[in-house]
Amino acid sequence: MKKKVLVIGHKNPDTDSICSAIAYADLKNKISQDIHIPKRAGDLSDETKFVLEKFNIAIPEYIQDIGTQVSDIDIRRTEGAQSSFSLKKAWNLMRDLNVSTLPVTNQDRLEGIISVNDIATANMDIYDNQILATAKTSYKNIIETLEGTMVVGNENDMVEQGKILIAASNPDTMENFIDAGDIVILSNRYESQLCAIEMSAGCLIICTGVPVSLTIKRMAAEKGCRIISTPYDTYIVARLINQSTPIDYFMKTENLITFETDDFTEDVKKVMAKVRHRDFPVLDVYGAYHGMISRRSLLDVQKKGVILVDHNEKSQAVDGLETAEILEIIDHHRIGNLETITPVFFRNQPVGCTATIIYQMYMENRVEIEPGIAGLLCAAIITDTLMFRSPTCTAEDRNAAENLSILAGINIEKFADELFRSGSNLKGKSPEELLYHDFKTYSVNKVSFAVGQINFMNADDLQEAKIRLLEYLNTSFRRNDIDMMFIMLTNIIEESSELLFFGDGAKEAAESAMKTTAFTDALQLKGVVSRKKQMIPALMAVLQ
Known part of the structure; x- marks a missing residue:
């Protein structure tokens, strides 16, 4: 490149x-x-x-x-996940990409982030058997997670209510704990399937891929009960089903630490030192998601x-x-x-x-x-x-x-x-604009000083600028964080300059450098028009 x-x-x-x-x-x-x-x-x-x-x-x-800047870093172009993705799909994507954090985006806008730690927390610390309903999980996610097929119902529907349970007991007992909208995990027991439908279950998950009878299908359709068939056994289904929860329920959306492409890496390092996140989203100057960086990214910054x-x-x-x-x-x-x-x-x-x-x-x-x-x-x-x-x-x-x-x-x-x-033509210019018109700073023997130069075509303009500069610099000189300041007001036509001086020892340094005496507030210098050749070397010699 x-x-x-x-x-x-x-x-x-x-x-x-x-x-x-x-x-x-x-x-x-x-x-x-x-x-x-x-x-x-x-x-x-x-x-x-x-x-x-x-x-x-x-x-x-x-x-x-x-x-x-961040734009000088090799930014990892991790594709953004959709907030509707299941935890399992997000986990598989992280594994394939070998990353520990996924950005969650809507088109090009960052909505949140989901990390390996978030998924681990969901799998290990969540004991809520109504989590699918609480998180408004789509049946499409359940089908995808269980690698199943929708036998009865619409896969785009959402789980609106109910808990998850396993129909391990006989039908008489099941009647006591199945509520409307429940998701019931079972196998090829016809009586249990029929009981769950009659108790207004929201969905039956038929394990090990056993066939579902036409009667059960018809009755489920009449009662609004969905049926999903999966090749997994009851144990695997019970372990996986919570992983169908959409990541928007677990992702972080508030107080996200993000960086922009024009942020300086020195500032980025300071932020990263205070938090233990592995990866950080990067936004472009328009606020759109751009990619991800980590601490390791800072080791290979292109100067x-x-x-x-x-x-x-x-x-x-x-x-x-x-x-x-x-x-x-x-x-x-x-x-x-x-x-x-x-x-x-x-x-x-x-x-x-x-x-x-x-x-x-x-x-x-x-x-x-x-x-x-x-x-x-x-x-x-x-x-x-x-x-x-x-x-x-x-x-x-x-x-x-x-x-x-x-x-x-x-x-x-x-x-x-x-x-x-x-x-x-400097009329209308502020004193600050006049000062920094052509302004350079130097350092010698721990003395910092600046020399500015302004050129004029006639003496009247020069004197007008001089008055304004004197009024301004007598009160604001110390703001420049330098020890001495010299301003050359150069008359191009007459090939001469007036040298203004500010700071402790500046007058003496100017007089010694230019080998003349200041009788007013400036040195009158005939034939002096060059800062580079006539002014700077002389000042340097004196200050050294």
Whole structure:
């Protein structure tokens, strides 16, 4: 079977993260046998939405956690039993399937479960000789359990009243204990059969397959008494007949412990540890019965295969990564603290954009780039290099963007203007949306810090955003569970940034890293536009 592999960028994704994930999934689908699916680990910015809409590319599905789920388990497709099944039929089905629990379903809806323990309890602890009537047992179940045939009567009728008894005494004595509706087990004694019919028995069970006389048949039909013939002797019939009871009388219907296909296995383990059930029903996302799992099922969980693009920091990765199988990493940032259990394909190049690396991989594999994908890759390079203004930009980035623009049929200068305007129009955005527009977290020497970056086309929009962010972060900074926070407000046209800082020691760290003094509530940084090359290395050096 083809394996599904998720291709995903970092949390709070920027345009490069999203576009590179889509493009690399496209490339891998053309050069490998597996199925590669692009995903996203956060909301899209207006800039990224603009790019996807322009090139008519679907938005990748959001995934919050890639931990193993019930859907990654080998779910046993045990067919659901009907609630009308007899205990014996359910037992035989369990034996044939080698299972200890059966789901009871109505079409695709779970009604309950019946276990080996429930059947054992019914056989060993039930001494009620009226159980068939109490459970509204069908005569069809009795016939099936006793491997008999209906001689007189309708097999679809239900046992409505009466007890079960064995006609072991003479007719004179039988008259004293046979009541209307009783099920009488007997053999070929004509007088006993006649007595039971005259006493309004509900059903005669004739053992050992002996013939039933025409007179008895006629009299039974006239009195509404059913007759069942079975090849079993009286002893076997007496042992088996209670097993014709429908399982809906014994099955569990309340407080059922079920799981859904999208439940995470870590949560499943916690539930299973608290109960002693052997098997558990699984429902799909629509609530329909899907199959069964057990504790043993958790021993063979298929980890999700994942390819990371545009990041290699654990703090930036989608939740649940520690339970996934990392297959590849394609990135252009510093090598962070991400660890893998086995060797992986890791391509990291000092270029301005991950999309540049993916373009090169298309060329290396001699795979044609479709116009829409070319547009995505070109857009990613333009935004990540700030239209080649960033110090991270290389000749490889410029060459890739120029070639991609031809394939996409766009004018770079005109498209870049549209692109930056779509991303810098932040009016109407909440302070929280502004903050997480492009936000990454890092850790060094047990100090956790975050650096966000927001790009603007003019100084007025920058100052308006700055005021709103300061008001918001002065009261809510501690909610982010980090030690320091730095926000770069970058003016693309002027190629400069204002750096906001929050947290104990953040101001001093920023001043030391950027070798300047903050005279107001921000550092004024001329010529600083790159978080990756100008900001992060400097902060890391200071904090180390």
